[in-house]
Amino acid sequence: MKTVAVIGAGALAHIFCRETQRLLSDDYRIVAVMARHEEHANELAESLDADACATLDDLLSSFPDIVVEFAGREAVKEYAQRVLEHGSDLVIASIGALADDAFRKHLEATAKESHRKVYLPNGAIGAxxxxxxxxxxxxxxxxxxxxxxxxxxxxxxxxxxxxxxxxxxxxxxxxxxxxxxxxxxxxxxxxxxxxxxxxxxxxxxxxxxxxxxxxxxxxxxxxxxxxxxxxxxxxxKPDPANPKSSTSTAWSVVALLKNLASPVQFF
CATH class of the missing domain: 3.30.360.10 (Dihydrodipicolinate Reductase; domain 2)
Incomplete structure (x- = not known):
């Protein structure tokens, strides 16, 4: 079983955590949640029987196999490199951060040097x-x-x-x-x-x-x-709790994890 840590505790993170726990509990266990607002992290973590974390060091202290980001492109730029260097694979929901050429190339180099993977889910689209x-x-x-x-x-x-x-x-x-x-x-x-x-x-x-x-x-x-x-x-449909996002974004990350755990993988 692989362990998962989550950066972000907003609407999409809630959907992802709930459905991963419901559908993929044989393959994954969510062990930690970090959010900008401590009370949000506490609320989500408590529902998962996971650790609520105030810092990235706290989040990574459990050495999760995969870190999933739902916190926005600034969070990606702030945390992505350290996640990879610490030894976790990274799923980026806020793919907009990678429009920055210099940052994207640096992240690719870091992943290669760290022998880690960066996964980009379909999000609100597909194909x-x-x-x-x-x-x-x-x-x-x-x-x-x-x-x-x-x-x-x-x-x-x-x-x-x-x-x-x-x-x-x-x-x-x-x-x-x-x-x-x-x-x-x-x-x-x-x-x-x-x-x-x-x-x-x-x-x-x-x-x-x-x-x-x-x-x-x-x-x-x-x-x-x-x-x-x-x-x-x-x-x-936009997420009722966050009209700027589509609920399918969270579901696409659940589908990604399902695909990674499966002996037969779609591409």
Missing amino acids: LDLMQTFALMGNVEVVISNTKAPKSLEGAPYLNGETLASDKKEVIFTGSVPDAINGFPKNVNVAVAAALASGTLYDATVQITGDPDSTENIHRIRLKNNLMRAELTVAS
């Missing part, structure tokens, strides 16, 4: 395997479109405090993946995941639309090269 196939074939063009309710986009740095229209659908951003994740750090992790998998971090186009009538987070990814074309559309 990262297909996107890697396009990347290997070359000459791929990628367009990533996100449609969300304006409320879920509020507070994004790109908006500079502007309130979005509540009575009409409008495209509010068109640009590159790095600009999208910097402008909407809590909304477009999927764009970074798709761009990294397809090898188009600086070539893909991102379009973000605010739709007052939307009750789902809708992600549409179009890929084409000289030999293939594909279109993937995923629509998911």
Whole structure:
């Protein structure tokens, strides 16, 4: 049985921990939880019979086999290197952190030197395997479109405090993946995941639309090269406790762990 530690105790972490405990208890045991707010870590840890940790050193003191992150891209940048160097594999839910070239390359080097793995789950989308196939074939063009309710986009740095229209659908951003994740750090992790998998971090186009009538987070990814074309559309309900995220993000990490433990693995 492998042990798991979790960074973050928000809505997605709660879903992940609950379902991992329910579905994968023969293969995994959650041993520790760390969060920015001590009371949140205590609450989640108590429900799991795990340790609540105030620092990363506390979290790593049990030498978990896998550390799962649900705490945002700044947490990834702050903790990822130390997790790998300490001897744990790392699952990153906040993939937007990897839009930073220098950080991503440094993390890859650290993982290689430490003989550890960094796992990037599908999150709110899917088909990262297909996107890697396009990347290997070359000459791929990628367009990533996100449609969300304006409320879920509020507070994004790109908006500079502007309130979005509540009575009409409008495209509010068109640009590159790095600009999208910097402008909407809590909304477009999927764009970074798709761009990294397809090898188009600086070539893909991102379009973000605010739709007052939307009750789902809708992600549409179009890929084409000289030999293939594909279109993937995923629509998911936002997490009621955190409208900026889709509940499928947490479920995708549960699926990742299930795949890693299985003698037959999907790719």
